[in-house]
Amino acid sequence: xxxxxxxxxVDPIAQRWTPRTIGAALLFWxxxxxxxxLTHPAAATCRTPSPGDGAVWCRLVALGxxxxxxxxxxxxxxxxxxxxxxxxxxxxxxxxxxxxxxxxGSWWAGxxxxxxxxxxxxxxxxxxxxxxxxxxxxxxxxxxxxRLRRYPxxxxxxxxxxxxxxxxxxxxxxxxxxxxxxxCWASFVTVLPEPDRLRLTEQSTAVLGRAQAYGWALxxxxxxxxxxxxxxxxxxxxxxxxxxxxSYLALCHSAEAYADLIEGLxxxxxLALYRAVGLPxxxxxxxxxxxxxxxxxxxxxxxxxxxxxxxxxS
Numbered sequence: 001x002x003x004x005x006x007x008x009x010v011d012p013i014a015q016r017w018t019p020r021t022i023g024a025a026l027l028f029w030x031x032x033x034x035x036x037x038l039t040h041p042a043a044a045t046c047r048t049p050s051p052g053d054g055a056v057w058c059r060l061v062a063l064g065x066x067x068x069x070x071x072x073x074x075x076x077x078x079x080x081x082x083x084x085x086x087x088x089x090x091x092x093x094x095x096x097x098x099x100x101x102x103x104x105g106s107w108w109a110g111x112x113x114x115x116x117x118x119x120x121x122x123x124x125x126x127x128x129x130x131x132x133x134x135x136x137x138x139x140x141x142x143x144x145x146x147r148l149r150r151y152p153x154x155x156x157x158x159x160x161x162x163x164x165x166x167x168x169x170x171x172x173x174x175x176x177x178x179x180x181x182x183x184c185w186a187s188f189v190t191v192l193p194e195p196d197r198l199r200l201t202e203q204s205t206a207v208l209g210r211a212q213a214y215g216w217a218l219x220x221x222x223x224x225x226x227x228x229x230x231x232x233x234x235x236x237x238x239x240x241x242x243x244x245x246x247s248y249l250a251l252c253h254s255a256e257a258y259a260d261l262i263e264g265l266x267x268x269x270x271l272a273l274y275r276a277v278g279l280p281x282x283x284x285x286x287x288x289x290x291x292x293x294x295x296x297x298x299x300x301x302x303x304x305x306x307x308x309x310x311x312x313x314s
Contacts, residue, residue, distance in 0.1 A: 178292020
C-alpha cells in the first residue's frame with residue numbers, strides 16, 4: 001500500500017534535477033576536500049616526498065595549465081556524476097524511508113515489527129490525551145492533535161513516521177471522498193489548473209530534494225576514513241548522525257506539507273475529475289464515499305456494472 005501510494009504521488013511529477021541538486025553535491029565534495037586538506041596537508045600541497053598520498057593530484061599539478069584543465073574537467077565529471085546518481089536514487093530512498101519494500105524475511109522482519117510496535121505506541125500515547133485537557137498548554141494540545149493527524153486510524157501504522165504521513169493522508173481522502181489516490185492520481189493531476197499543478201510539482205520536488213539531502217548526509221559518513229585516530233572518527237560519525245536525523249525530520253515536514261496540499265486540492269477540484277471522466281458527481285456528503293469508490297474502481301479496473309455517463313456541454 002505504502003509503496004504504491006508514495007510511487008503514485010511523488011515519483012511521476014517531481015523534478016529530480018534542480019539547482020539544489022548541484023548545490024548539495026558541491027557541498028559534499030567541498031567538505032571532503034577540506035577534510036582531506038586538513039588531515040593530509042603535505043599530500044594536498046605536493047610536499048610529500050613519497051609517491052603515496054596525493055600522487056595523482058601532484059602529477060596533475062606538475063602538468064601546468066594542462067593539468068589544471070584536466071583537474072577541472074575531472075572535478076566537474078565527479079560533481080555532476082555524483083549528483084545524477086543521488087538524484088536517481090532519491091525516489092527509491094523515499095520509498096525505503098516510508099517503509100516500502102522492506103524485506104519480510106530474516107532479521108529485517110523483526111525490525112519491521114519492532115518499528116510498527118513503536119509507531120503504534122506513539123499513536124496510542126497521542127490518542128490517550130484528553131481533548132479537553134486543561135493542564136496542557138494550547139500550543140502543546142495543538143501539536144499533539146497535529147501529530148495524531150499523521151497516523152492512520154483503525155489499521156496498523158507504517159513502520160516509519162514518513163510512511164504514516166502518506167498512509168494517514170490516503171486514509172483521510174478515502175474516508176472523506178471515497179477516492180483511492182493510487183487509482184485517481186494521474187487523472188486528477190491532468191484536470192488540475194496549471195497553477196495548482198505547478199504547486200504540486202514544486203512540493204513533490206521539495207520532498208525528493210529532502211530525500212537527496214538525506215542521502216548526501218549518509219554518504220558523508222565515508223569521509224571518516226580520512227580522519228586519523230578513533231576519537232576524530234567517532235566525533236565525525238556523531239555529527240553525521242545528527243545531520244542525518246535533522247535531514248529525516250526535514251523530509252517528514254516536507255511530506256506533511258505535500259500531503260496537506262494534496263488533500264486541499266482534492267477537496268476543491270474533485271468535481272473536475274468527475275466531470276472529466278463522465279461519472280455523476282455525488283449529491284451529498286453521505287453519497288460521496290460510494291461515488292468516490294465507484295470513480296476509483298472505474299479508473300483502476302473499469303466499473304463492475306453499467307453506469308450512465310454524463311458529459312458537460314462542449
